[in-house]
Amino acid sequence: MTQLLDGIAAILTLQNLLLLMGGVLIGMIVGVIPGVGPSAGLAILLPVTFGLDPTGAIVMLAAVYYGSMYGGTITSVLINTPGESATVASTFDGYPLAKQGRAGPALVMAALASFVAGTIGALLLSFAAPITADFAKTFGPPEYFLIVIAGLLTVIVILRGNKLLGALSALIGFAIGTVGIDIGGGEQRYTFGSVDLINGVDFIPVAIGLFAVGEVLHTLWRGGHLEKLDFFGVSARQRGFWPTRKDYRESVGPSLRGSFLGFGVGLTPGAGATVASLMAYNVEKSISRTPGKFGKGALPGLVGPEAANNAASSGAMVPLLTLGIPGGGATAVLLGGFLMWGLQPGPLLMQQNPEFAWGLIASMFLGNVMLLLVNVFCIRGFASIARVPFRMLGPIVIVLCVLGTFAVNKSLLDVQIMLVCGVLGFFMRIYGLSPAALVIALVLGPLAEESLRQTMVISHGSLDVFLQRGTSMAILCFIAFLFAIPVIKNPLRRASQAALQLVSARHRQAKAVDDREHV
Numbered sequence: 001m002t003q004l005l006d007g008i009a010a011i012l013t014l015q016n017l018l019l020l021m022g023g024v025l026i027g028m029i030v031g032v033i034p035g036v037g038p039s040a041g042l043a044i045l046l047p048v049t050f051g052l053d054p055t056g057a058i059v060m061l062a063a064v065y066y067g068s069m070y071g072g073t074i075t076s077v078l079i080n081t082p083g084e085s086a087t088v089a090s091t092f093d094g095y096p097l098a099k100q101g102r103a104g105p106a107l108v109m110a111a112l113a114s115f116v117a118g119t120i121g122a123l124l125l126s127f128a129a130p131i132t133a134d135f136a137k138t139f140g141p142p143e144y145f146l147i148v149i150a151g152l153l154t155v156i157v158i159l160r161g162n163k164l165l166g167a168l169s170a171l172i173g174f175a176i177g178t179v180g181i182d183i184g185g186g187e188q189r190y191t192f193g194s195v196d197l198i199n200g201v202d203f204i205p206v207a208i209g210l211f212a213v214g215e216v217l218h219t220l221w222r223g224g225h226l227e228k229l230d231f232f233g234v235s236a237r238q239r240g241f242w243p244t245r246k247d248y249r250e251s252v253g254p255s256l257r258g259s260f261l262g263f264g265v266g267l268t269p270g271a272g273a274t275v276a277s278l279m280a281y282n283v284e285k286s287i288s289r290t291p292g293k294f295g296k297g298a299l300p301g302l303v304g305p306e307a308a309n310n311a312a313s314s315g316a317m318v319p320l321l322t323l324g325i326p327g328g329g330a331t332a333v334l335l336g337g338f339l340m341w342g343l344q345p346g347p348l349l350m351q352q353n354p355e356f357a358w359g360l361i362a363s364m365f366l367g368n369v370m371l372l373l374v375n376v377f378c379i380r381g382f383a384s385i386a387r388v389p390f391r392m393l394g395p396i397v398i399v400l401c402v403l404g405t406f407a408v409n410k411s412l413l414d415v416q417i418m419l420v421c422g423v424l425g426f427f428m429r430i431y432g433l434s435p436a437a438l439v440i441a442l443v444l445g446p447l448a449e450e451s452l453r454q455t456m457v458i459s460h461g462s463l464d465v466f467l468q469r470g471t472s473m474a475i476l477c478f479i480a481f482l483f484a485i486p487v488i489k490n491p492l493r494r495a496s497q498a499a500l501q502l503v504s505a506r507h508r509q510a511k512a513v514d515d516r517e518h519v
Contacts, residue, residue: 004126007358011366016056020363023060024370027067031087032075038068039436040211042333044397046204046340047404054341055356059363061337065330066118066313066364069273070371073110073306077103087309089277093294093301100297105243109251109299110306111375117259117307118368121314124263126361132322133347141454142465146475148448151325152441153482169434173441176201177449184453196413203336205405205418206442210435211333212401213418214425216394221426247299254284254300258307265308266315273309273316280308314364321345321357324447332439339443 011020030041041064049057072087077094090110097106139147152170179190180200191197243251258280265276284304285294294301319325324345326332338345343353350357405418425435459465466472 003354003358004362006355007360007362008365010055010355010359011059011363016059016359016363017366019052019056019060020063020367021370023063024067024367024374027064027069028071028371028374030064031068031071031073038065038330039207039333039439040215040397041068042330042337043204043207043211044400044404046207046333046337047407049337050340050407054343055359057341058334058337058343058356058360061334062317062360062363063367065334066310066367067371068330069310069313070111070114070375073114074107077106077110077302087277087305089281089305089309090302092281092305093296093298096295096297097299097302102297105247106299106302108376109243109247109303111372113251113255113258113303113307114310114375115368115372116255117262117311118314118371119365120256120259121263121266121311122361122364122368125314125317125364128267128318129321129357129361130350132318133350135347139347139471140469141451141458142469142472143475145448145451145455146466146472146479147323147325148444148451150475150479150482151319151323152437152444153479165431165433166437169428169437170441172433173438174445174448176206176438177442177445183446183450194413196411200446201417201442202409202414203339203442205414206421207333207336207439208401208405209418209421209423210425210428210439212397213422214429214435216397217422217426218429220394221430250299251303254280254304255307257283258304259311262308262311263315266312267318273312276308276312277305280304317361317364321349321360322347326440326443332436332443335443 011017026041026045027038030038042061045061045064049060052060069087073090073094076087076090077098094106094110097103177200179197181187181198182189188198258276261280261283262273262276265279266273281294281301281304284298284300285291288294288298288300290298316326316331320331320335322345324335326335335345343349343356401418401422402415405414406412427433428435428438455465466476
């Protein structure tokens with residue numbers, strides 16, 4: 001608690017508070033604009049933060065990250081268009097509530113649930129991060145190599161669609177990460193004689209191209225610039241804008257359940273807010289006394305996923321800060337920001353840079369308060385952004401991508417790489433590959449290569465070193481479990497469905513007996 005209070009004191013400067021507020025507002029705008037999402041927003045804004053001190057820059061970027069989770073709810077409720085994948089579950093009941101004329105209560109309760117979840121997530125992060133960091137101090141090169149592989153495998157296993165395409169995406173990221181100087185022998189690899197590629201391919205143009213430009217091209221390809229959105233506006237002057245007592249009572253349980261579920265899911269690299277929100281929706285529907293209302297405007301069906309996706313963003317910070325393992329595309333961009341400022345996330349970060357680590361954690365408490373106030377009192381202003389047609393937003397995003405990429409190194413080669421990666425990201429989305437897996441592999445590739453080389457030096461080229469250390473054996477067991485998931489998933493699903501059918505049949509029989517006794 002003393003370190004947390006020191007972190008709050010470090011944040012309470014005018015510059016940091018302004019950066020925090022700016023990050024919150026930008027995150028809201030990024031979340032409101034359909035098709036942009038936190039990964040693209042962070043990638044575009046990363047060059048803007050170069051002139052700032054590391055603490056202020058990361059605080060701002062982190063505020064953009066969790067602020068976008070709030071903003072995506074607005075479009076999900078008002079126009080049935082999720083700002084990004086984590087708010088897909090919010091459309092299931094949020095949009096029906098808006099069609100019923102209850103857009104105001106839906107957005108206010110979503111904001112309150114997000115605030116509760118963000119605060120609980122930040123509190124859990126305050127306790128979980130030091131414990132995880134102390135455990136990770138026992139890691140050596142073998143453990144770091146295995147934890148990187150486990151993180152990538154987790155991403156691939158949890159990805160929807162073809163797992164082989166997810167693995168291929170990660171391999172492409174590894175391949176891009178090998179460009180430059182060989183850290184072992186000093187030879188040039190895949191530079192093709194270009195002096196600009198000796199230091200490797202910069203992370204920023206790849207991230208901006210894959211997430212921002214690729215998303216714009218994909219939106220144009222599917223005709224997003226021609227869509228006419230059915231918009232349900234909100235106003236504080238309208239009758240019924242504020243939630244009722246019944247709304248508050250219905251939302252307490254889903255908010256708390258979604259908060260703890262989302263944080264737990266966020267701890268797993270690769271799971272992310274999307275998985276957390278969908279799981280929370282299924283939980284609320286399964287335990288509800290009126291499951292038939294879900295999909296037709298049930299407030300718990302909106303509040304639960306909203307709490308889960310915001311708590312997951314806090315949970316994802318634990319492996320990022322303590323192990324240096326990003327859980328998704330957005331946290332991979334954040335990790336790139338850490339590395340650019342010379343900060344190596346890992347078990348020693350909280351020991352060597354406590355003011356930075358605890359300042360970042362403390363900023364999440366203050367950021368959630370700002371987000372609540374902005375959400376409740378400025379909903380209509382942000383909702384108007386959702387009405388701007390994509391044919392106007394698309395060119396603006398492309399221009400910002402070009403200017404932001406060029407501003408980093410004043411290099412036209414970076415701009416060319418960014419545009420090529422934009423086309424690559426477009427085709428990856430069409431054919432089912434994962435840009436997030438590529439970026440994570442690009443960031444973690446050098447760490448995996450370095451730790452594997454160190455391991456081979458320690459063991460004189462023997463792989464037995466992975467079987468001689470207790471922590472390595474535990475991680476190997478986890479990796480074996482990840483490989484087993486695709487094999488056992490279908491039998492487990494069939495067994496669970498059979499069990500549910502049996503329980504349902506017994507419930508119907510018991511109800512029939514009760515009805516006969518009543519008659």
